Amino acid sequence: MTAVTPLVHSHTALGDFTIRDVIEGQTAGQLIVAADDWGWWTTLLGGDTIAPSTGIQQTVAVGLVRAGFLTRRGHRYHLTHTGHDVGKNRGFVRCAVRGWEPTFRQLSAAAHDEYIPAATEPGEVARACTDIARRRPEIFATIGAAIAADTPGRTIDLGCADAGRLQALAGLAPHEEFLGVDIEDEVIADATTELDRLGLADRITLLAGSVQPEPHSPAWLGAVDRDSVTTAMSFFLLHQLASDGNGIAAVLRGWMEWFPNVRRLVIGDGYLLEADHWTQQPWFSPTYEIYHTITGVQLWTQHEYERAYAELGWTVARRMEDHTMLVTTILERD
Numbered sequence: 001m002t003a004v005t006p007l008v009h010s011h012t013a014l015g016d017f018t019i020r021d022v023i024e025g026q027t028a029g030q031l032i033v034a035a036d037d038w039g040w041w042t043t044l045l046g047g048d049t050i051a052p053s054t055g056i057q058q059t060v061a062v063g064l065v066r067a068g069f070l071t072r073r074g075h076r077y078h079l080t081h082t083g084h085d086v087g088k089n090r091g092f093v094r095c096a097v098r099g100w101e102p103t104f105r106q107l108s109a110a111a112h113d114e115y116i117p118a119a120t121e122p123g124e125v126a127r128a129c130t131d132i133a134r135r136r137p138e139i140f141a142t143i144g145a146a147i148a149a150d151t152p153g154r155t156i157d158l159g160c161a162d163a164g165r166l167q168a169l170a171g172l173a174p175h176e177e178f179l180g181v182d183i184e185d186e187v188i189a190d191a192t193t194e195l196d197r198l199g200l201a202d203r204i205t206l207l208a209g210s211v212q213p214e215p216h217s218p219a220w221l222g223a224v225d226r227d228s229v230t231t232a233m234s235f236f237l238l239h240q241l242a243s244d245g246n247g248i249a250a251v252l253r254g255w256m257e258w259f260p261n262v263r264r265l266v267i268g269d270g271y272l273l274e275a276d277h278w279t280q281q282p283w284f285s286p287t288y289e290i291y292h293t294i295t296g297v298q299l300w301t302q303h304e305y306e307r308a309y310a311e312l313g314w315t316v317a318r319r320m321e322d323h324t325m326l327v328t329t330i331l332e333r334d
């Protein structure tokens, strides 16, 4: 199924798609997301098989077989090798197919614009990012161990989306308090309901608002005991805040002023790798590069991140790479 190949073979160049690939690729993306919403990938990756029970489910299963992701044995369906890869990386599919669709749709009316404002489906992006994060539990384990080994404090996740990462960390660092902030009110409202349901509301507090440092403090900061924050984390947001604002160091400096006692930073982000042509970048899919180019959201090199860390007195304690360009760094200072 060539249309989804870039997800698997990241060096494949665009340019030799057939009309069939284009149409079937789009359909395959929709089927992957629907199957995810039905819990199929979780079941399949857990080692079980699925047995469609309605005509609609049967049609989706057959579509996934045609795409090469499932095989059929009797009434039950199993993962193929490619299906395993797609299931593990389904967050990237959800992000592109559902999360970014409103941005790509705007291209039609934007022939003469320099950039298109990023217009996303926030709930879909939130879920996609949490699924992307869950692919690498050992990265969480390392962050959780670093927090748990320290004197208990409060960890804030800046741009926490559906609080998926906070939930995972709350399990790993049982004496830590957690706080999450995201600009999307509805995502925060839904995540708060979910935390209540899970009985985690006493350990994880969520607030809605912007974490972009501005001349005036955001309203949500007034509800926070700023001195209590000892770890500040942010995943897949700093590049955007740095693009909209005055670079990486300016954003980090703002956060350090908000939280004067922060002694650990955990930054996860997609790095720009220095290559002559973007098809040489080891992206999961070239679509990720196109999205950033049309929205004008800049990506930054490792050198740019590390220069900002050093400028502000932070030392890299751990650097964890996921497919080279997704990097999580734990930073400490005296």
Ligand SMILES: C[S@@+](CC[C@H](N)C(=O)[O-])C[C@H]1O[C@@H](n2cnc3c(N)ncnc32)[C@H](O)[C@@H]1O
Residues within 6 Å of the ligand: 122, 125, 126, 129, 130, 133, 158, 159, 160, 161, 162, 165, 181, 182, 183, 184, 209, 210, 211, 212, 234, 235, 236, 237
């Ligand atoms: C790419 S997602 C990453 C989500 C999450 N940090 C993760 O990695 O799983 C970016 C998140 O930042 C949020 N966001 C964007 N601009 C923001 C801002 N100025 N302040 C707070 N959150 C923001 C979005 O709503 C979205 O949930």
